[in-house]
Amino acid sequence: MKIKVINPNTTLEMTKGIEHAAKTAARPDTQIIAVSPEMGPVSIESYYDEYLSIPGVIEEIKKGEEEGVDAFVIACWGDPGLHAAREVTDKPVVGIAESSVYLASMLAARFSVVTVLPRIKTMLEELVDSYGASKKIANIRTTPMGVLDFERDPAAGMEMLRQEGKRAVKEDDAEAILLGCAGMAEFADSLEKELGVPVIDGVVAGVKFAESIVDLGKKTSKLKTYKYPEKKEFKGTLENFGQSQASIK
Amino acid sequence: MKIKVINPNTTLEMTKGIEHAAKTAARPDTQIIAVSPEMGPVSIESYYDEYLSIPGVIEEIKKGEEEGVDAFVIACWGDPGLHAAREVTDKPVVGIAESSVYLASMLAARFSVVTVLPRIKTMLEELVDSYGASKKIANIRTTPMGVLDFERDPAAGMEMLRQEGKRAVKEDDAEAILLGCAGMAEFADSLEKELGVPVIDGVVAGVKFAESIVDLGKKTSKLKTYKYPEKKEFKGTLENFGQSQASIK
Amino acid sequence: MKIKVINPNTTLEMTKGIEHAAKTAARPDTQIIAVSPEMGPVSIESYYDEYLSIPGVIEEIKKGEEEGVDAFVIACWGDPGLHAAREVTDKPVVGIAESSVYLASMLAARFSVVTVLPRIKTMLEELVDSYGASKKIANIRTTPMGVLDFERDPAAGMEMLRQEGKRAVKEDDAEAILLGCAGMAEFADSLEKELGVPVIDGVVAGVKFAESIVDLGKKTSKLKTYKYPEKKEFKGTLENFGQSQASIK
Amino acid sequence: MKIKVINPNTTLEMTKGIEHAAKTAARPDTQIIAVSPEMGPVSIESYYDEYLSIPGVIEEIKKGEEEGVDAFVIACWGDPGLHAAREVTDKPVVGIAESSVYLASMLAARFSVVTVLPRIKTMLEELVDSYGASKKIANIRTTPMGVLDFERDPAAGMEMLRQEGKRAVKEDDAEAILLGCAGMAEFADSLEKELGVPVIDGVVAGVKFAESIVDLGKKTSKLKTYKYPEKKEFKGTLENFGQSQASIK
Amino acid sequence: MKIKVINPNTTLEMTKGIEHAAKTAARPDTQIIAVSPEMGPVSIESYYDEYLSIPGVIEEIKKGEEEGVDAFVIACWGDPGLHAAREVTDKPVVGIAESSVYLASMLAARFSVVTVLPRIKTMLEELVDSYGASKKIANIRTTPMGVLDFERDPAAGMEMLRQEGKRAVKEDDAEAILLGCAGMAEFADSLEKELGVPVIDGVVAGVKFAESIVDLGKKTSKLKTYKYPEKKEFKGTLENFGQSQASIK
Amino acid sequence: MKIKVINPNTTLEMTKGIEHAAKTAARPDTQIIAVSPEMGPVSIESYYDEYLSIPGVIEEIKKGEEEGVDAFVIACWGDPGLHAAREVTDKPVVGIAESSVYLASMLAARFSVVTVLPRIKTMLEELVDSYGASKKIANIRTTPMGVLDFERDPAAGMEMLRQEGKRAVKEDDAEAILLGCAGMAEFADSLEKELGVPVIDGVVAGVKFAESIVDLGKKTSKLKTYKYPEKKEFKGTLENFGQSQASIK
Helix, strand or coil: CEEEEECCCCCHHHHHHHHHHHHHHCCCCCEEEEECCCCEECCCCCHHHHHHHHHHHHHHHHHHHHCCCCEEEECCCCCCCHHHHHHHCCCCEEEHHHHHHHHHHCCCCCEEEECCCHHHHHHHHHHHHHCCCCCCEEEEECCCCCHHHHHHCHHHHHHHHHHHHHHHHHHCCCCCEEECCHHHHHHHHHHHHHHCCCEEEHHHHHHHHHHHHHHCCCCCCCCCCCCCCCCECEEHHHHHHCECCCCCC | CEEEEECCCCCHHHHHHHHHHHHHHCCCCCEEEEECCCCEECCCCCHHHHHHHHHHHHHHHHHHHHCCCCEEEECCCCCCCHHHHHHHCCCCEEEHHHHHHHHHHCCCCCEEEECCCHHHHHHHHHHHHHCCCCCCEEEEECCCCCHHHHHHCHHHHHHHHHHHHHHHHHHCCCCCEEECCHHHHHHHHHHHHHHCCCEEEHHHHHHHHHHHHHHCCCCCCCCCCCCCCCCECEEHHHHHHCECCCCCC | CEEEEECCCCCHHHHHHHHHHHHHHCCCCCEEEEECCCCEECCCCCHHHHHHHHHHHHHHHHHHHHCCCCEEEECCCCCCCHHHHHHHCCCCEEEHHHHHHHHHHCCCCCEEEECCCHHHHHHHHHHHHHCCCCCCEEEEECCCCCHHHHHHCHHHHHHHHHHHHHHHHHHCCCCCEEECCHHHHHHHHHHHHHHCCCEEEHHHHHHHHHHHHHHCCCCCCCCCCCCCCCCECEEHHHHHHCECCCCCC | CEEEEECCCCCHHHHHHHHHHHHHHCCCCCEEEEECCCCEECCCCCHHHHHHHHHHHHHHHHHHHHCCCCEEEECCCCCCCHHHHHHHCCCCEEEHHHHHHHHHHCCCCCEEEECCCHHHHHHHHHHHHHCCCCCCEEEEECCCCCHHHHHHCHHHHHHHHHHHHHHHHHHCCCCCEEECCHHHHHHHHHHHHHHCCCEEEHHHHHHHHHHHHHHCCCCCCCCCCCCCCCCECEEHHHHHHCECCCCCC | CEEEEECCCCCHHHHHHHHHHHHHHCCCCCEEEEECCCCEECCCCCHHHHHHHHHHHHHHHHHHHHCCCCEEEECCCCCCCHHHHHHHCCCCEEEHHHHHHHHHHCCCCCEEEECCCHHHHHHHHHHHHHCCCCCCEEEEECCCCCHHHHHHCHHHHHHHHHHHHHHHHHHCCCCCEEECCHHHHHHHHHHHHHHCCCEEEHHHHHHHHHHHHHHCCCCCCCCCCCCCCCCECEEHHHHHHCECCCCCC | CEEEEECCCCCHHHHHHHHHHHHHHCCCCCEEEEECCCCEECCCCCHHHHHHHHHHHHHHHHHHHHCCCCEEEECCCCCCCHHHHHHHCCCCEEEHHHHHHHHHHCCCCCEEEECCCHHHHHHHHHHHHHCCCCCCEEEEECCCCCHHHHHHCHHHHHHHHHHHHHHHHHHCCCCCEEECCHHHHHHHHHHHHHHCCCEEEHHHHHHHHHHHHHHCCCCCCCCCCCCCCCCECEEHHHHHHCECCCCCC
16 A cells, blocks of 8 residues: 655655654555655744645645555644645545554553643643543653754754653653654654653554554545535635535535 | 734635624724735635635734734634734734634623534534633534625525524523624624624624733733744745744743 | 722722722723722632622622613622622623633633632632633642732732742743732733733733623623523512512513 | 531521421431521522522521531532531531532432523533533433422422423433422422432432531541631621631631 | 441451441441452452452342342442442442542542552542542552551551651642542541541441431432343353343333 | 454354454454453443453453463453453553544544443443543444344344434434444444445454554553552452462562
8 A cells, every 4th residue: 555654844854764764664565655745844843833834735635646645644743734634635644643642542541742842832732632632641741952953963852852751751650652743753762662661653653553544444534524625716825725626515 | 003804715805894894893093904815715614724724814914013013813713823823923813713702701601603514513613622612612503504605695694694593592502602704793783683692703802802902012922832933944835934033932 | 981890809998909900901981980899808818708799799780780880890810709790780791810811811822820828729720610721721829928918018919929920930831820819900010021921910801801892782691591680589688689670581 | 416407598488398308318316407597588590699698508607606516508409608618617518419419429320400490500510510520410401490489389390390300311311310409309209209210309418418427527628728717807788707716727 | 227348359357447447437227247259359459450359349249139238338449340239239339439539529629549559540540530520639649558568567558648648738739638448447537637637538438328328218220321230141250140130121 | 463352252153253354354464363251241231241251351361471462452342351451461452442432533523333232321431531532422322232132133233223323424413433342343334335434343443453553563551550460369269360470560
C-alpha cells in the first residue's frame, strides 16, 4: 500500500528524518511517500503557524488522491488540518498526536507529553482533551527549545528530553512519555532505554495505525461531519481551492 | 474608536449585511470597518472552508494594525482563526460565537443554537465546549439551508429559523436562541418578538464586547499562549506570512 | 442609561470605592447608582455572609425597578443572589465574577484568581465552574487578609496581591489575573503594569457588560428558569418579600 | 439522639407531614424535632424563594445548638443554606437532595428525579451536579403542580407522580425514582409498589444518614471551608445575625 | 438485623480487625457476620488481586442469601465485585470506598485518600471518579507499605498515615482524610485527634449506611443493570457459578 | 508474530467465529491462536459474568507467556480483565471495545454502539467513558437478543442490527456503528454496505492494533499501575493464582 506522510512544515531536512522514521516502522510492502507542502512555515510553534500550514497540507492530500495514496499521516503533533483532510478524501487520515494518545492508552495508565516551546502548552491541552485523554495525561512539559533547535542541536535536544522525561516519571506519575513533536523520532529508543517506560514517537504510531486501517479496508465516514466540502468558489490567492465537485448529500 | 469587523468569507453582499448590523449596534463614536478578506471561500460550511478562510482573516488583522484599529471582531460563527489573530495583534479580538455564548449566559440558563447545514453540528459542539458552555447549550439545531441560501432567500430563511426556534423552545428547554451564522442578524428582532425569548445575533454582541474591552483599555495577554508568532520564514504561496519581528519572549 | 451597582455588603466606604471604579469605567451618558443594601453583613467571607447578603440585594433590585434602572451589577465576587435577581426583574443583571471570567476568556488562555481568605476557595471553585471556566482557571489563590483588611491597609493589600500575582504568573501558568473581591479595583492598574499581564477588576467589567446588554436592548429570558417568582405569602421578619404579582406562566 | 428536621418553608401543615415521615424512619431512641422557620416563604419554587428561606433556616440551626441537637436535616429538595448551616454548627447537617442522591447511588445505576414546577429544573440540575451525580441522573422531570398543590390535592399529586414515574422508567432508563420535594414522602411506598423500582423520599434518607453520622461521632470539618463564620457586624433587619464569636482560625 | 461484612481478602487476622470495627459501629440490635471468602488472595494490591477476589466475594453473597442476611458490606477500598454483588442479591450491598466518599461529602468540602502502594493510585482515581467525587478528592496519597504491612507493624503504619495525613491537610487543601484500606480502622480515632479533621474509616461508614438502608426497607433495583444474572452454564473450575434461576426479565 | 485472541466466554463455536474473523484480518506472517478459557461462563451479559470470566482470561494470558505469544487480544466488548492482564505480562494486551473506540475515532466524528441485552448499557457507558469517548458516543443501543442468540439465529441477529443501525444513523447522528459484541464480526461487511457508514467489529480492530504495537516493539509500561502483581499467597479454589515471582519494584 501507499501511505503519504505529510510533514506540515516546509523544512525538508526535517521531512527526511520523518521519512526515515516512517520507513523504519512501515512494513516491507508499504510504500512511504514523505513530503512537505510547497507553501507554509518552516516550523510550527503557534496557532499562527499551525493554521497557515493547513492550506499546504490540504494540497498534499488532494495530490495524494491523484497519486493513488491509500492513507495519510499528518506528521506534526498539533495534527493541523486533520478534520479538513478527512473532508477532502475518503482515504483514512490519521494525526500523530491522535495516534500517540491512543497508542499510549493501550500501554500505560497515565502519561506525559514532552514538547517544544511553552507557548503551545494550551494548544496541546485542548488537542489531547479533544481526543478524550485529559484524565490520562499527567502533564504537558515544554522546553525552551523550538522545533528546529532539535534539528540543529540534537545533543542538546536529547539532554532536554532526558531531563524533562525523568521529571515526568518522577514528578508527574507518568508511566509513558509522548514525544510532542514530529522531529523527535530519533530520540525515542535511547530515551526509552534510559527512562524505562514506553517513549512514543507519533510518526511511527501514525504509520502503523494507517496500515491497520487500510488492511481493514476502512474509510472515513462521509455521512455528515466529514462529507466532501461543499461546491463553491474561492477568491484571491487561494482560488484554486474552489470546489467544483458537489458534496455528497 | 475603530473596530474592524472581519467577515471571514468573501461574499461582499453578506459583508454589507454584517456592516449594517455592526453599525446599528455600535455607539456613535465608534467607527466600524467591515471587510471580507481578499482570499478565501465565498461561504464557510466545513472544516475545509473554515481553515482556508484563516489566511485571509489574518491578513485583515495585520492590515488592521496599520489602520490603527482598536479592536477586531471575527464575524463567522466558527470563530475561524481567533487564537491566531490574538497572536498577531495585542488589540482585543473577539469571535461572534464566543460573544454569543457569553452574552446568552448572562440572559438565560439554557439556550440552543440554530444554524446552517447538519455537517457543522460537531464543529459547533466542540467550539461551544471550548467556551465552557457544553452544559448550558440545550441543543445545536441545523437546517437544510447553506450560508448563502439565507442571503438568496431570506423569506425561506426566516421561516426555517422560526420553525427550528419554536422547536428549540418547545423541545429543548431552550430559554434563548443563538443565531449560528453571521448572516442571520436581520432575522433576530422579529424572531425575538415571535418566540418571546432572547434571540442573539453574534455580530452585535461581538461589537459591544469589543467596545467594552477597548473602553477598559485591556489588551490580549502576550505572556505565553498569545505571544507574537515566532520569527521565521514561510515558503511558497504564503511566503509573505513570514515573520520578521521576533516574538516577545 | 441608569446602571445600579449593588455592593452586597453594608460597608459604605467600600461602596464609595466601587462607585468610583464604576464611574471611571462608565460612559459619560451612563448614570451610575452605587448602593449598599440596608441590611446584611459588613463584608462577605463565607457562605453564611453570602446568603445573608441576598435579601438586601434583592431589595435593592426591587427598588431599582421603581427607580427606572436599566441594568444591575452585583458587585461582590461571589455574585450573591444573581439568579434570584434575574427572577425579580427583566432588566439585565450581571455579576462581577461572571463578568471577570468572560472578559478574561477573551484576553487570555489561562488565568488565576487572587482573593481574600482561604475559606472561600471552594466557594469560588464551584462558582467559576458554574460559568464553564474550570479548565481556564489555573488556580484560585487566597490571602490571609479579609475583605475589610484591604480597605484598612491598602499598602499591605497591594503587597499581598503583588506577591500572589507574581506567583500566579510564575507557578500557575496564569496569563491574566482576576481580582477576586469588589474592593480591589484600585489595585488593578498598577498591578497590571508590574505583572505585565491583564489584571481584571470585576466591577468595571460588569459595568461595561451591563452597558452593552442595555445598548442591545436585551432582557433576561422570562420563559422558565428566570420567570418572576411565584405569587405567595412570606412570613415573619421577611414578610414584605411576599409576592403579590403572579408569575408569568 | 436529637435530630432537628428543618422544613425551610413556613407551611406548618407540610412540616407536620415531614415530621410524620421523619418519625416513621427514625429509630425509637431518636428524638425528632420538626420545625419551620419563623420567617420565609410558604413554599420554595424559585431561586428567590430558596435564598429567602435561608435566614430562617440558619436561625433554626442556631437555636438547635442551644437545644442540644445532635444533627440537622434540611428538608427541602434544593438543600437551601446547607453550606452555611455547616459553617454555623459543628454538628452534622445533611440535605435531603444530597441524601437522596447518595442513597439512590447505592441502590440503582441510573435514576430520575420527579419534582414540581418546570422553572426549577435547572436549579436541580446544578444541585445534583454539585453532588457528582450528573452521569447517574437520567432525567429531571417536572410537573405543572407547585409544592402546595401536592398538599392541597394529594390524589392529583399521586396521579402526576405515577405518570411521570412511569415515563421515567420507560423513557429515561431510570432504575429508581427520586421524589424531588419534601412534601412527597406520603407517596413513596405506593409508588414504589406500582413502579417496581426504588422510590426515594429524601426526608427519611436524610434522617437515617444523620443518625449514622451521629452514631459514628463524626462532625463537620472546621478546617477551612466550613469554619465558623467570621466575627462581624450585620446591619438593618438582619442585624441579629452579626457574629460575636470569632471564627476558629 | 443481620449485616454480613465481607473482607474480600483471605487474611483472617485482618477480618477480625474489620469485625471489631464493624461491631463497634453497629447498633446493639445489629448482628455482624464478618467473613473472608474461602478462595482468593491474602491481600488486594492490584487489578489482578482485585478481580481474583471477586469469585470468593460472590460466593459469600450467595451464602448470605441462605443465611438470611439483610445487607452486605464489601470491606476493601476497591469495592471489588460491588456491581456483580448487586446482581446476585436484592439485599442492599454497599462498598466501603463508596460509603467513605459519600460520608466525607456530607462532612467536608474537599478530602484526600491515604492508602497503600503507589500502584493502586490510578485504580482508586477511577473508582472515586465513578462515584462522582473527582472534584471533591484533593489527592490520593500512597505509601510504600502494603496491606499486610499495616497488620504486621501498626506502629509504622500509624506513623506513615500521620505523615501523609499531615501533608494532605497542609499541601492538598484536604479538610478530611479517607483511610484507603479496610485494615486501617484502628488508626482512625487517634489520627482524627492529631489532625483535627474528620478521619473516615470505610468499614464503619459502610455498616451504618447498610443499617440505614435496611431500616428504610430499600432494596437494590432489579429493573435493568442489577437484574439477577442470566440463566446459563459455567464451565471448569468455576462451574458451580452456573445460574439455574432465570433472570427476572 | 504470534497473537493470542482470547474469547473470555467458554462457547467454542463462538471462539471459532472469532478465530475466523481474526485470521481474515491478520497479516500472512501473523499466527493467530484463538482460545476460550477452561473455566467461566458460556456468555457474558452482566457484571457477574464479566468478573467470573476474568480468572479464565488471566490463565490464558499466563499460558500465552509460555507459548511465546507476542501480544494478546481480549475478545469481548466489555474488555474483561484488561488491566489485570496488563499486570500479568509485559506483552501488549488490547481489548476489542478499546480498539473499536480508538479506530472509530479516527474514522468518524460521532458513533453509536449496537449491542446485546439492555442490562449492559450502563456497563458499556462507563467502559467507553473510561476510554475518553463519552462525548464521541452518540448512543449505546441494546437489543432483546443475548450473546448466544446471535450465534443461534444469525438471520434474526442481522435483522436486529440492521434495524438498530439504521436508527442510530437516523436518530443519533451516528456516523459510524460499533458492533458491541465479539460474535458480530460476520455481520460487519454487509451492514456497512447497507448503512453506508463504517461498521466496526472490534476483533479485527484489536488484531491490527496488536500487530502494530508488536511491530513497534512496544510493551506495557511496568513502572507503576501495570507492574507485575505483588508476590503473595492465594487460598482455596484459586490457590494456583498465587504469585511466586516478586513484583518489579
